Amino acid sequence: MSWRKEQRRAERGYHHGNLKEALLQAALGLIAEKGAAGFTFADAARMAGVSAAAPYRHFRDRDELLSSIAQRGFEQFESRLTAAWDDGRPDTVTAFERVGKAYLAFAREEPAFYNAMFESGVPVDSNPALQAASERAFNIIRAAAERLAALAPPGTPRPPAMMMALHIWSMAHGVASLFSRGDAARRKLPMSPDELLEAEVLIYLRGLGFPTDRRSQARSAEPPPVPPEASSGSGVPPGGPWGKPK
Amino acid sequence: MSWRKEQRRAERGYHHGNLKEALLQAALGLIAEKGAAGFTFADAARMAGVSAAAPYRHFRDRDELLSSIAQRGFEQFESRLTAAWDDGRPDTVTAFERVGKAYLAFAREEPAFYNAMFESGVPVDSNPALQAASERAFNIIRAAAERLAALAPPGTPRPPAMMMALHIWSMAHGVASLFSRGDAARRKLPMSPDELLEAEVLIYLRGLGFPTDRRSQARSAEPPPVPPEASSGSGVPPGGPWGKPK
DNA sequence: CGGCTCATGTAAAAGCCGTTCACATGAGCT
DNA sequence: AGCTCATGTGAACGGCTTTTACATGAGCCG
Numbered sequence: 296m297s298w299r300k301e302q303r304r305a306e307r308g309y310h311h312g313n314l315k316e317a318l319l320q321a322a323l324g325l326i327a328e329k330g331a332a333g334f335t336f337a338d339a340a341r342m343a344g345v346s347a348a349a350p351y352r353h354f355r356d357r358d359e360l361l362s363s364i365a366q367r368g369f370e371q372f373e374s375r376l377t378a379a380w381d382d383g384r385p386d387t388v389t390a391f392e393r394v395g396k397a398y399l400a401f402a403r404e405e406p407a408f409y410n411a412m413f414e415s416g417v418p419v420d421s422n423p424a425l426q427a428a429s430e431r432a433f434n435i436i437r438a439a440a441e442r443l444a445a446l447a448p449p450g451t452p453r454p455p456a457m458m459m460a461l462h463i464w465s466m467a468h469g470v471a472s473l474f475s476r477g478d479a480a481r482r483k484l485p486m487s488p489d490e491l492l493e494a495e496v497l498i499y500l501r502g503l504g505f506p507t508d509r510r511s512q513a514r515s516a517e518p519p520p521v522p523p524e525a526s527s528g529s530g531v532p533p534g535g536p537w538g539k540p541k
Numbered sequence: 542m543s544w545r546k547e548q549r550r551a552e553r554g555y556h557h558g559n560l561k562e563a564l565l566q567a568a569l570g571l572i573a574e575k576g577a578a579g580f581t582f583a584d585a586a587r588m589a590g591v592s593a594a595a596p597y598r599h600f601r602d603r604d605e606l607l608s609s610i611a612q613r614g615f616e617q618f619e620s621r622l623t624a625a626w627d628d629g630r631p632d633t634v635t636a637f638e639r640v641g642k643a644y645l646a647f648a649r650e651e652p653a654f655y656n657a658m659f660e661s662g663v664p665v666d667s668n669p670a671l672q673a674a675s676e677r678a679f680n681i682i683r684a685a686a687e688r689l690a691a692l693a694p695p696g697t698p699r700p701p702a703m704m705m706a707l708h709i710w711s712m713a714h715g716v717a718s719l720f721s722r723g724d725a726a727r728r729k730l731p732m733s734p735d736e737l738l739e740a741e742v743l744i745y746l747r748g749l750g751f752p753t754d755r756r757s758q759a760r761s762a763e764p765p766p767v768p769p770e771a772s773s774g775s776g777v778p779p780g781g782p783w784g785k786p787k
Numbered sequence: 788c789g790g791c792t793c794a795t796g797t798a799a800a801a802g803c804c805g806t807t808c809a810c811a812t813g814a815g816c817t
Numbered sequence: 818a819g820c821t822c823a824t825g826t827g828a829a830c831g832g833c834t835t836t837t838a839c840a841t842g843a844g845c846c847g
Contacts, residue, residue, distance in 0.1 A: 330662050347826095356806075414660065458731070472714065492711075502743075560796085592797050593834080
């Protein structure tokens with residue numbers, strides 16, 4: 296009856312316009328605030344200005360909303376990782392590290408998505424689209440690992456790219472999940488999560504025999520002739536991947 | 542009124558005997574079944590055979606129960622890690638890898654505890670006792686890293702033990718959280734989580750310059766005279782830390 | 788042994804949430 | 818204008834959390 300309601304109806308088109316989108320946005324905000332566990336279907340409805348039953352016209356239940364958000368999260372995640380990887384430019388190792396940073400940045404800047412994707416208890420296989428999105432995201436890491444593996448110094452056995460990808464993923468997820476979540480109470484660290492992960496990945500790559508000091512890394516993705524000293528123990532950059540934190 | 546109730550009263554002593562313990566056990570079972578998110582205070586009360594209000598005599602609210610379980614989890618975790626570390630016997634690297642395996646074993650065998658500790662959204666600092674227990678557990682890893690760092694091959698800069706500990710923790714947590722949770726739907730892997738983590742840690746240690754083939758590792762914790770070839774690139778075990786999975 | 792007291796448990800109630808169902812409404816088509 | 822179907826509403830059910838007033842019986846004190 297109130298003119299306010301009429302006006303709102305006018306602003307948006309039909310009934311609500313696009314309740315589905317509004318609910319997704321509201322849920323995203325609520326999850327960012329109170330976590331996926333604290334998020335409530337009714338709250339999202341209230342925030343969108345509709346009754347508590349309305350959301351059921353767009354989502355089978357609360358879990359489906361969560362799953363939709365997780366799916367969207369994986370899609371954005373994929374595009375961020377893709378951009379960071381930038382097809383291995385300017386060189387494979389640099390791009391690889393950028394992917395690691397992008398992983399952490401996503402966890403930090405999109406806590407709601409990250410929460411829905413990895414910490415909400417939504418099983419990845421609850422929804423084929425979700426599963427597919429998750430795999431597409433992982434495939435970025437996998438493709439990067441593939442390129443990196445191809446650069447393995449000759450003479451040493453070539454590491455399986457899949458394994459490398461899983462290792463990198465576990466490191467990034469471990470750091471993000473333990474140390475890199477914004478406002479929520481987390482552990483105290485002697486260095487930033489970014490630095491922590493960067494050092495971890497560098498040490499790991501060195502363990503695989505990759506030269507990890509920038510000087511020896513050619514700018515092209517094509518394997519340059521590796522100077523023999525680069526894969527020996529003395530190729531360690533002075534100070535190591537750690538060193539004084541800035 | 543029912544004789545059944547009377548009998549139960551007889552079996553246990555006073556009122557219930559030890560409701561607190563019964564509630565903790567019930568909650569543990571429920572969390573193992575349905576996850577920390579699905580666990581309900583009322584269910585635990587029902588399982589213990591008391592009214593829904595009774596638990597409030599022992600826990601301020603549901604969160605405090607969860608936090609108590611997380612605390613207990615960290616205590617058991619600490620004792621498991623301590624046993625696995627076994628003060629670095631028979632040699633530091635072997636013991637170190639055993640700690641990694643113990644980490645995964647705990648996540649796999651005590652999903653309820655692991656869930657409450659790391660995935661329930663309970664902030665570590667919600668309870669000083671919880672925080673302390675968590676730190677004690679981490680200190681095991683830290684102490685192990687300290688011993689390992691002391692073995693760093695001479696000539697190379699010594700890695701900070703704290704950083705190593707954080708790296709190892711993030712790897713173990715990453716693998717456990719992404720791949721190593723029992724019944725819940727998880728990703729498919731080309732190798733077991735244990736193998737994945739073992740390879741990851743070995744590569745990492747090699748990246749720090751540690752000799753990682755067993756032959757070159759003395760049984761004592763005292764640094765043996767490191768043969769110079771052990772820290773060079775040719776010290777790689779044939780096949781690398783991966784190789785055919787058994 | 789009798790009675791007091793306090794910890795421990797119960798019942799009932801308020802408030803919230805998820806979910807369902809019958810019903811209302813209005814957008815777009817004929 | 819009228820039909821129809823997608824979309825939103827209101828009311829209702831059961832369940833959960835938490836609080837409050839009340840019950841009970843264990844252990845102590847005389």
